[in-house]
Amino acid sequence: MENVKTRLFLERKIDEISVLFEISQSITSTLMIDEVLDSIVNFSMEMMHALRCELRLLDPTGTFLEVRAARGLSKSFLTSTPIKVGEGILGCVISQKLPISVVDARKDPRTRHLGVVKRERIAGLLSVPILQRGIPVGVITVYTSKPRDFAQNEIDLLTTFASQASIAIDNAQMYAKTKEQYLSMVMALAAAIEAKDSYTHGHSQKVMEYAVKIARRLDLSPEEVETIRYAGLLHDIGKIGIKDVILGKKEKLTSDELAELRRHPNYGATIMEQVDLLRDIAPLTLYHHEKFDGSGYPIGLKGESIPLGARILAIADMFDSMIADRPYRKAYPYDYVIRELKRVSGTQLDPEIVTVFLAILKGEEAARIPSV
Ligand SMILES: [Fe+2]
CATH class of the missing domain: 3.30.450.40 (GAF domain)
Structure with missing residues (x-):
């Protein structure tokens, strides 16, 4: 018993x-x-x-x-x-x-x-x-x-x-603490690009905001949205490796200078790949200047072979570049920027994401203008 x-x-x-x-x-x-x-x-x-x-x-x-x-x-x-x-x-x-x-x-x-x-x-x-x-x-x-x-x-x-x-x-x-430290590192890196390149002042932050809105509207997972958020902030981090004379030049760049400037996605991706927590962002940084029809750089990826996050960044990047004042030119009028986005939809930009982004902008515009 x-x-x-x-x-x-x-x-x-x-x-x-x-x-x-x-x-x-x-x-x-x-x-x-x-x-x-x-x-x-x-x-x-x-x-x-x-x-x-x-x-x-x-x-x-x-x-x-x-x-x-x-x-x-x-x-x-x-x-x-x-x-x-x-x-x-x-x-x-x-x-x-x-x-x-x-x-x-x-x-x-x-x-x-x-x-x-x-x-x-x-x-x-x-x-x-x-x-x-x-x-x-x-x-x-x-x-x-x-x-x-x-x-x-x-x-x-x-x-x-x-x-x-x-x-x-x-x-x-x-892990949460490490992530917090990581976020402050990301912010410090973003500030470093902005300090070096006055053209991008406030730009990274705006690109991040637009890209996150698009990602959310596309119902991406919270992890994907996070990756896009950091990629938005850091997409131009590779400009750290570009000479100041090129970044600060107000006249037209020579072909050599343009080729050098166009290396910033590669430099950026190389930086990301060194850091464990930034590795997922690397492809988005690398391909944010690719165009939907394959005419972009650094390698001329086409259509959906460009990572979704990079296609989102491309739209956010283009929109903010046009809508904000730059030291060398005033901002373009809003209606003109919208027309431009529509014009390059399907060639430079992913047409489906452009549609989503335009819907977001329309919604925000409607919220801003009180109905009479
Ligand atoms: Fe860029």
């Missing part, structure tokens, strides 16, 4: 360990913090056979627990239950750094927001702290609609899972 019990216990442990292993593989396979938090919630529910779960992390001041991911709980429950460290059940979990299980929260004196808890039809709960190097950073809580006495092995399982989860959260937060 004892042997059977031990065997069952071991089998269950092995099951739990393999589930935990699977989970830790899964939650560390993404670095996007929201995705990580969502999958922690999903796995917690699966493991605890619960239908409701929430994950809260400490706010930057370390005073309140903020809901960062949840399932099976109403929005009104999540927004009307602020939790301060040290107060209520979840607040105690974080301050004591220990799990708490409650058979029926409606009858527990520590329960805050009792009315909301009742309305949500919550009874049992199990809440475990998320610790990073021994410091509490948040709590995972599963709820049941009927009173439930969580067994010690269930409490242990969720606690062990929370320690796996904390590693995934830590990684994702570090």
Whole structure:
């Protein structure tokens, strides 16, 4: 009898360990913090056979627990239950750094927001702290609609899972920080081009804005939109490698000078390829002067063999070059620029994207002019 019990216990442990292993593989396979938090919630529910779960992390001041991911709980429950460290059940979990299980929260004196808890039809709960190097950073809580006495092995399982989860959260937060640093590096690089080439002053920023609008209208994925955003800012980064006399020349460029200027996409792509986080942007920078009919540079790519992001940049780039004042000429009139975009649609520019861009501009124009 004892042997059977031990065997069952071991089998269950092995099951739990393999589930935990699977989970830790899964939650560390993404670095996007929201995705990580969502999958922690999903796995917690699966493991605890619960239908409701929430994950809260400490706010930057370390005073309140903020809901960062949840399932099976109403929005009104999540927004009307602020939790301060040290107060209520979840607040105690974080301050004591220990799990708490409650058979029926409606009858527990520590329960805050009792009315909301009742309305949500919550009874049992199990809440475990998320610790990073021994410091509490948040709590995972599963709820049941009927009173439930969580067994010690269930409490242990969720606690062990929370320690796996904390590693995934830590990684994702570090990644987010790296991305932030990356963004400031991108901004510094963009500023560097603008400092060198007065013609492009404010231009990169505008190209980025137009390109992002087009990308969104085309329903591209958030990652693709991000790539296009940075590519917009950095599409002319290769001008760093072009001599100042060429960039600053007001007279017509000689053919040699023009050939040199036209190397900026290659220089730009070479810079991007050196940096891990910028690598995806390299092809967009390289091909932003290609034309739809194959008459562009650096290699004369044609039609859809030009990356979509580069075709988008080409439109944004042309539009802003014409619509803004330049040191050597005034801006072209808006109607003229629109006519030009239509004129080169299908030859210089991708006609489908031109149509999309014109629709965006029309929408913005309509929003600007109040109807009489
Ligand atoms: Fe360019």
